[in-house]
Amino acid sequence: MTVLFRHLFLSLFLLSSIGWAAGEPQTPEEAKQQIQALQKDLKKLNSWLKDIKSERSDVEKQLEGKEKDIQELLKKIQSIQESLKKGEKQLGELRVQQRSLQLSIQQQNEQIAAQLRAVYRSGNEESIKLLLNGDSSEDAERLVQYNRYFSNARQSLINGFVTEVSDLNLVEKSIRSHRAQQAKEETELVAERNRLTSQQADRRDLLAKLDKDLATGDKRAKQLVQDQKNLQDMLQRLEEALADIQIPDQDVPFSSQRGKLISPLKKLSELSTNGSINLGGVTLRAKEGEPIHAIFSGRVVFSDWMRGFGFLLILDHGDGYMSLYGYNQSLLKEVGEWVGANDTVAMAGSTGGRPDTALFFAIRHNGTPLKPLSWVRAG
Template identity: 35%
Template sequence: MKTITGILGLCLLLALPAQADDQARLDALKAEISKLESWLRNAQQESGQLNAALRQSDLEIAELTKQINAIRTQLTEEQARLKKLRQEQGQLRDLQQQHRQHLAEQIRAAQKMGQQGPLKLLLNQDDPQQAQRMLRYFSYFNSARIERINQILAELARLDNLAALIAASEQQLQRSEQELITSNRQLQQRKQQQQQLLAKLQGEMKTEQQRLQQKETDRKRLEQLLTEVANLLDNSPRQLDARPISSLKGRLPPPLRTAVLQAFGSQRRDGGGRHEGWLLAAREGDYVRAVHHGRVVFADWLRGFGLILILDHGQGYLSLYAHNQALLRDVGSWVNQGDIISSAGRSGGNTEASLYFEIRHRGRPQDPALWLKR
């Protein structure tokens, strides 16, 4: 703020006529400078509050998104269990029908045998002992088959009860999912209102210099973060795969297979310098994938970048993924190439969904076009 005051004061003093010693005019200029400083302080304070509210909204939306994903996974598992149970029920009912048919055949045979009478059956046999054995076999098989049918009925009853429990669980999960979706929608609406207020405030901040300074502050904060991460990882244990990332230059898969909206070195749309990575087109919720094996060293909200995740790939190489809707990996976790690490979004105050991606080597930005396979 002192720098702004000095520059404004110098410009105004140079614009004064020769009678610059006019104390009244000097006092008026000082009053104008003081008024401008006060306005800028208030605007910055309000901007900080809105950024804090945006951060909270982004984090809440990210948590709800993770919960919705978890519930949908549970739903898929429950539906698979229910499908398997119904298949088992169908097989048991088929087996029950077969046993019923066999039992009916044996009953009809026994009825025929009863019409002849046991004595007549014995007399009709050349071997009376063989006839007696046949009678015992009929009795034994009938009893065994009836017992098996009862077992099947008991198993079917158990499966029916279990299926009812799973169906009830499925309905509860669906209700929970709907409640979370409703909460998410309300949060999105609140976030939209916050973004509109922030956009209005930024429109009232009349000097591009003020915005540029803010962007440079964000950039310096990120540079400091990356330096701290690199220093932190110098002596950390590694579990990186055998192929170093440096040997895969030009062959890494992109984090999103979408169009490049703004390339490396292009002028930022907001006038805050040049891009040190790629801005990729995205739909909100698109899964973002790791370009190479590595470890998550940062996963949090950062002003100007929203929800951001940074991977360490060894050899001083880092990859950065910003403006996410949700971060799906925690700090310290290891990922393989192609693993889902986040979902794309609009965090950080963006009005449209996108993914900002960088590759850095020992803190220096690299052109993704030299690394990614398109």
């Protein structure tokens, strides 16, 4: 099993490290082969996770499925909200353009009307003068050229007027289209939120069943020990797999950042320890959907649901340092992705069977748990 893990993460790290050592894949075929190799190794990881998950009860399996459904709904709702926000911005820009065109058309309309009145008056006066004074043909020709010049200028003004009217029609058509799309997305958003409410109610029912199954303190304690053992086992495998993999040099090493790291939450308020000296994690108060931030730059080496910890994300920071973030409502990064310090990597939640919203937070170095709160700045 350790060999599979080592192969998986070596492939994963080497694939995305090609840019540092040997440049990008030389051909599309090489890139395709690398991706296929990575996908094959990811299947091996999933197989190991399935072995762990097969030991759980039916209610626990249902809980995982429900929490994953909720995560997908939340992502869809967020996507719709972002689309609505973008659409509202575009609609605002179109309305500004509409007002500008309307004003320009009004001004051109007034200019054309004023010119027509002036030409009418001027034309009549000059014609009468020619008849009464008997001016020469040269004067008459000059008057014709003068009128032709202003006629061309008027025509240019009229052409611009017609173009802007056409532009205005297109803008107003686009506004109507944007409004229709927004109405559709708002309807979809309401439907998805209703689905989310229903799924969350189902999750509460599952939690109640799980609590009933674990009514005895002895059974609950055994599950807690098993959950911690599973996580400890996985961390050991990860640490062994990552031991020989070099992360590109950081501008500032993780080891020098004690007390200076970014806080994972805006405010740090400890609920309790996780109940395990070996893991050394803490449980922090959080608001549902609150952004969870990476404490330092690193690579995502785990991003999945795990019993007892819900949606769990693990970052490798190099030099044997890792940080863990659990109980999340949803995970925003996938295995293999690079993140920067303060990047949002997850949204706070209560997955994994927790009754309230919180964040499980831990830092490890070469397999040894550290006191995580002593490494981060106050939120």
